[in-house]
Amino acid sequence: xxxxxxxxxxFFSATLxxxxxxxxxxxxxxxxxxxxxxxxxxxxxxxxxxxxxxxxGGIFGGxxxxxxxxxxxxxxxxxxxxxxxxxxxxxxxxxxxxxxxPVSVAIELLAAIPSIIYGMWGLFYFAPIVQxxxxxxxxxxxxxxxVLAIMIIPFMAAITRDAMNTTPPVLKESAYSxxxxxxxxxxxxxxxxxxxxxxxxxxxxxxxxxxxxMAVAFLIGSVMSIPSKITDPTTSIPVLxxxxxxxxxxxxxxxxxxxxxxxxxxxxxxxxxxxxxFFRKSII
Amino acid sequence: MNRLLxxxxxxILSTLSALVGLGFLFWILITxxxxxxxxxxxxxxxxxxxxxxxxxxxxxxxxxxxxxxTIAIPIGMMAGIYLREYSSNGKLxxxxxxLSDVMMSAPSIVIGVFxxxxxxxxxxxxxGWAGIVALAIMMIPIIISTTDxxxxxxxxxxxxxxxxxxxxxxxxxxxxxLKAAKVGITTGVLLSFAxxxxxxxxxxxxxxxxxxxTMDLTEQFPSLTVSIYNLxxxxxxxxxxxxxxxxxxxxxxxxCINLLGRYIIRTKK
Numbered sequence: 001x002x003x004x005x006x007x008x009x010x011f012f013s014a015t016l017x018x019x020x021x022x023x024x025x026x027x028x029x030x031x032x033x034x035x036x037x038x039x040x041x042x043x044x045x046x047x048x049x050x051x052x053x054x055x056x057g058g059i060f061g062g063x064x065x066x067x068x069x070x071x072x073x074x075x076x077x078x079x080x081x082x083x084x085x086x087x088x089x090x091x092x093x094x095x096x097x098x099x100x101x102p103v104s105v106a107i108e109l110l111a112a113i114p115s116i117i118y119g120m121w122g123l124f125y126f127a128p129i130v131q132x133x134x135x136x137x138x139x140x141x142x143x144x145x146x147v148l149a150i151m152i153i154p155f156m157a158a159i160t161r162d163a164m165n166t167t168p169p170v171l172k173e174s175a176y177s178x179x180x181x182x183x184x185x186x187x188x189x190x191x192x193x194x195x196x197x198x199x200x201x202x203x204x205x206x207x208x209x210x211x212x213x214m215a216v217a218f219l220i221g222s223v224m225s226i227p228s229k230i231t232d233p234t235t236s237i238p239v240l241x242x243x244x245x246x247x248x249x250x251x252x253x254x255x256x257x258x259x260x261x262x263x264x265x266x267x268x269x270x271x272x273x274x275x276x277x278f279f280r281k282s283i284i
Numbered sequence: 285m286n287r288l289l290x291x292x293x294x295x296i297l298s299t300l301s302a303l304v305g306l307g308f309l310f311w312i313l314i315t316x317x318x319x320x321x322x323x324x325x326x327x328x329x330x331x332x333x334x335x336x337x338x339x340x341x342x343x344x345x346x347x348x349x350x351x352x353x354t355i356a357i358p359i360g361m362m363a364g365i366y367l368r369e370y371s372s373n374g375k376l377x378x379x380x381x382x383l384s385d386v387m388m389s390a391p392s393i394v395i396g397v398f399x400x401x402x403x404x405x406x407x408x409x410x411x412g413w414a415g416i417v418a419l420a421i422m423m424i425p426i427i428i429s430t431t432d433x434x435x436x437x438x439x440x441x442x443x444x445x446x447x448x449x450x451x452x453x454x455x456x457x458x459x460x461x462l463k464a465a466k467v468g469i470t471t472g473v474l475l476s477f478a479x480x481x482x483x484x485x486x487x488x489x490x491x492x493x494x495x496x497x498t499m500d501l502t503e504q505f506p507s508l509t510v511s512i513y514n515l516x517x518x519x520x521x522x523x524x525x526x527x528x529x530x531x532x533x534x535x536x537x538x539x540c541i542n543l544l545g546r547y548i549i550r551t552k553k
Contacts, residue, residue, distance in 0.1 A: 002454060003452050003453060003454045003455075006454035006457075006458075007366075007370060007453075007454065009362055010362040010363065010365045010366035010369075010370060011366055011370070012362075013358075013359045013360070013361075013362035013363035013366065014362070014363040014366035014367060014371075014376075014377075014380050014428075015380065016359060016363065016424070017363065017380060017383055017384040017387050017424060017425060017428065018379070018380060018383050020387060020421055020424075021383050021386065021387055023398070023402075024390070024394065024395070024398045027398055027401045027402060028394070028397065028398065028401075031401055082301070083301040083304060083305065084301075085298075085301075086297055086298040086299075086300070086301025086302065087298070087301050087302045087305050089294075089295075089298040090298040090299055090301065090302040091302070093298075094295055094298055094299060095302075103302060103306065105543075105546065106305075106306055106309050107305055107306075107309075108542075108546075109309060109539055109542065109543075110305065110308065110309045110312075112475075112478060112479070112538055112539060112542045113312065113482075113535060113538065113539070114482025114483070114484070114509065114534060114535070114538055115482075115484070115485075116482070116484045116509050116512055116513060116531070116534075117312070117316065117482075117531050117534070117535050118312070119513075119516075120512065120516055120527065120528070120531050121312050121315060121316065123516065124315075124319075125311075125315050150308050153305060154305065157305070181287055181288060181290075181291035182291055182294075182295060183287075183290060183291040183294040183295065184287065184291070186294075204389065207389050208389065210391070211389075211390070211391025211392070211393065211394070212391075213391070213392065213393040213484070213485040214484045214485055214509075214513065217513070218513075218516070238391060238393040238485070241393050241396075241397060242393060242485060242488055245397065245400070245488075245489055246400075246488070246489040246492075256397070257397065257401075260393070260394050260397040260398075263391055263393075263394055264390065264391070264394045267389060267390060267391055267394075268386055268390075271385065271386050271389045272382075272386065275382055275385060275386075276382075
């Protein structure tokens with residue numbers, strides 16, 4: 001009796017995440033119907049986001065937030081990837097036994113800080129520095145991209161480090177005995193061996209950057225326009241949802257669901273890609 | 285000589301990037317402590333938001349995170365148990381593992397939109413339960429993955445010993461396997477709690493916020509993180525100071541729980 005109940009409850013719990021996933025997809029899809037019918041795939045290329053005076057209809061296009069999301073993520077990835085690789089190399093090949101533990105904990109704490117704190121700090125301390133050195137208003141694509149990079153570095157570095165740590169010492173030792181330098185060992189032995197995990201970590205970090213809301217909400221400027229310079233303010237899908245979703249009506253609301261659906265599908269695709277192609281051995 | 289030089293160059297760059305990472309951590313923590321502590325007063329903890337304090341916000345945030353945990357921990361652990369003990373290498377287990385990982389990385393704002401559609405829109409108003417469900421949805425996949433991983437570390441001999449003693453499967457799981465994996469699962473639970481208590485995006489339009497003290501989960505519910513977002517964008521100095529104080533308290537809570545989790549697993553293993 002107890003045994004069957006226990007097994008059934010555990011089976012029910014396990015299938016729950018499947019139903020939540022299906023639930024999220026179908027709810028977003030059905031609420032986005034109105035916008036899907038009205039705008040179809042043109043939604044993706046249309047720059048205009050304007051409600052009619054009576055708040056009942058209007059023209060809504062997702063081009064600006066989509067481009068804003070892609071550009072801020074691109075900036076973040078360009079900055080974060082080399083730094084995260086550097087940190088992983090430092091932790092696996094350079095740091096002494098005594099240093100590994102405290103530096104790892106510090107990097108992991110950096111990952112634990114809530115994203116809203118990054119936003120606050122970025123707005124009051126980092127944006128003025130960007131304004132002074134690069135120009136612009138302080139808030140904009142560049143500031144959002146850099147702070148986003150700081151947020152995803154620890155995550156990327158931790159997975160890359162774990163992947164690099166799986167390299168068998170024998171392989172490295174034989175390369176050293178041939179007279180290879182540390183860099184050559186990293187480049188020719190460790191990197192190829194951990195390739196799957198490293199690319200996987202980059203893709204997972206990409207997914208995280210695309211969906212990040214709070215840090216970017218403080219810093220991207222939340223303006224519905226295509227940026228012409230890197231310091232210009234714009235908006236992203238999560239930020240538009242965070243700021244305008246609750247007040248939206250009818251067709252505009254449906255267009256917001258459309259954007260949420262796009263974000264969900266893209267992050268689903270990215271994570272599946274990372275999982276099925278690169279994490280054959282489960283690292284996370 | 286060139287390759288030795290290149291080697292040095294790369295090693296210096298790697299060390300520098302570690303320093304940059306540490307530099308940002310200390311920069312953030314120092315500015316946060318400086319701004320936060322100078323804006324903190326004793327009354328910050330005794331007054332509600334409406335009077336310029338964070339008492340109701342702290343209670344509200346903890347209430348929602350704890351309620352979410354009471355939903356997510358049993359479900360997540362049972363799902364992890366199913367994956368590892370009942371269907372370890374089955375096709376269903378591998379599908380569920382992958383879907384759970386997808387849910388773990390789903391953008392938190394999308395979870396907020398989803399919960400808005402099912403729990404806020406039909407009831408015509410923000411409510412605490414919606415916030416709790418949103419946080420629970422975020423927490424379940426993390427608990428599943430932790431439980432699954434920790435159970436995989438339990439040696440097969442323990443299971444065999446249990447079977448040899450004639451224990452039924454669920455007794456073996458409850459009395460032997462879970463005990464062996466206790467420390468790791470506790471750490472995982474603490475880390476996931478630290479993660480959801482700092483979440484903002486899933487709460488923005490589910491539980492929203494409340495200036496007053498309330499324990500009624502059917503109305504708008506006070507939230508520390510949502511308040512930080514609102515307060516920081518107000519132009520007046522008092523609101524900003526309160527936002528810094530709240531940020532400092534939040535970060536201190538999150539980092540302490542995080543360190544506690546890491547400490548437990550290091551001392552007990």
